[in-house]
Amino acid sequence: MTLVHGEVDHGERAGRERELPPNGHAGRGGRPWATLTDCKEVLVVVHSTVYGQRLHDIYPLLGADLRVHVQFTVAPHAFNAGAAAHVRRLGGTVLPWEEAVRREFDLVLAAGSQGLEQLRGPLVRLPHGAGHIKLSPATAGDGPSTTGAGDGRTVAGLGPEYIVWNGQLVPTAYALAHKDERTELGRGCPEALPIAEVVGDGCYDRIAAALPARDRYRAALGLRPGERLVLVCSTWGSGSLFTRLDAVLPRLAAELPRRGYRTALLVHPNVAAAHGPWAVRSWATATARGAVTVLGPEEDWRPLLVAADFVIGDHGSVTLYGTMTGAPILLAEYPHRDVNPRSPGALLARTAPALSPAHPLTSQLTYAARRYRRAEYAAIAARISSEPGRFDRRMRRLLYRVLGLGEPAHVPEPPALPLPAPLWPSADGTGR
Structure with a gap:
């Protein structure tokens, strides 16, 4: 050649x-x-x-x-x-x-x-x-x-x-x-x-399979025993929790004790696609005064949901998946006129307590935990998948x-949810 x-x-x-x-x-x-x-x-x-x-x-x-x-x-x-x-x-x-x-x-x-x-x-x-x-x-x-x-x-x-x-x-x-x-x-x-x-x-299936290993996901994130994770999740659009960040995040920063609580914010990637990741992170970090960990649009949210002790959300899918986990849910925003009234999301809005601007946040989390009934949330979660x-x-x-092909001759074996990288690593870098 x-x-x-x-x-x-x-x-x-x-x-x-x-x-x-x-x-x-x-x-x-x-x-x-x-x-x-x-x-x-x-x-x-x-x-x-x-x-x-x-x-x-x-x-x-x-x-x-x-x-x-x-x-x-x-x-x-x-x-x-x-x-x-x-x-x-x-x-x-x-x-x-x-x-x-x-x-x-x-x-x-x-x-x-x-x-x-x-x-x-x-x-x-x-x-x-x-x-x-x-x-x-x-x-x-x-x-x-x-x-x-x-x-x-x-x-x-x-x-x-x-x-x-x-x-x-x-x-x-x-x-x-x-x-x-x-x-x-x-x-x-x-x-x-x-x-x-x-x-x-x-x-649904990946989350359900991961829930029995919840402690492993919490340890991987860097949560210590007894620490409570508050996951704040927002969908996109005018009826989303994101439109109330300046009301919700300062309260989390001011009212939740720094010792014993961790807080993470998950924002629908469409918000970053429309406004830019830098703008989303800047708005969130400024309103939370550094007290809330802001997750990027590429983060896998499912391990965070498995690890959460409380969910503060809106009418987005992540909040609905939260009904699977055992975490009490507070709704910070819910545009009822824009929600399918027959959906499991609408049922969640009739079940979960609404975040109030007039009462201390810690007492509202306690109230949500006290009023939480696993059977009610399990009935909502059952409407996500009938298979x-x-x-x-x-x-x-x-x-x-x-x-037009024959299937491979084995039962599908999907990978488990991967353990997340630590969000709150300890001083020795182990995440524990």
Whole structure:
């Protein structure tokens, strides 16, 4: 082989090109020099960091199969800042959106809806949160309401505006977490019922599996025996706890004893995508006067939830998942007009006490603990997934059916929630 200025000699290159298969490329997907030449091509659509995190539990179901090649693309979305960096942290290949819409795939996976009608290949949709809590934004010209609110709004993710394009269903299959969501889908978009499949909730299963090891997660975070962790969690938007940070965080700083309490703030990544991570951290740190640990948008929130002794939240998914843990919940903000009245989130709002500006914070935490009834919260948590512990098996079955492949000959073994890095390390650096 002759090298000219670091390039392959043209004659040698031509000879090698003649070695390609008769169809002109090795395998599908426009990868002529691929080592594995006959893979099913899977495209994961990451609309935002949150959607990418939501799909994270699916990757182990496909990643060990040499018959399957997974690529990622970042779809147009108002909150897609940080989505490409999220994929690169996974080690994934980011296919430009302009190229993704020109290619054909054997399976497309997404947790959002925007732009999916442009892609070619059977699409499997998942919800991007728990419980389908929120209603769609109110707009002029809405049709009859399916929520009982009387304003023409649908349940976010389950109305035709999320599933139908030009009169045609966009997904091939819609994977739902609970049978109640299938009923809700029938109200909002009955034509989608034939493609709905109840598979359970991956986050629910990971949290449930981690709860028996709660002490290990607490020790990994650096919590000492007897210390109480108050987890403050906010979703995004005008009805979120974040809009009241300047009222909630100063109280945590001023009223909670520094000895015996730790406080962490978890903010929905959409807030950082819209305003920038620096602005979110600056606002939170300034209002908390350094007394609250602020978590970044890429942090895995699930170990924090497993470790928490109290949750102060709003109508976001993390607060709802808190019903699984045994931690009393206080609601600092709840926009009832924007919540699906039949959702488990609405039931939580009728069950959990509301944070009051007129009473000491420590006495309110004590009140929440005293009024806490495990059975009431367990009933709410049971509405997150109607297939507890079965997400991996049911989801893999669905994916391989769409791919037209036989499943690998073993029960799916998803990894456990990893132990977190210490947030409050001790002087010797052990986190204990």
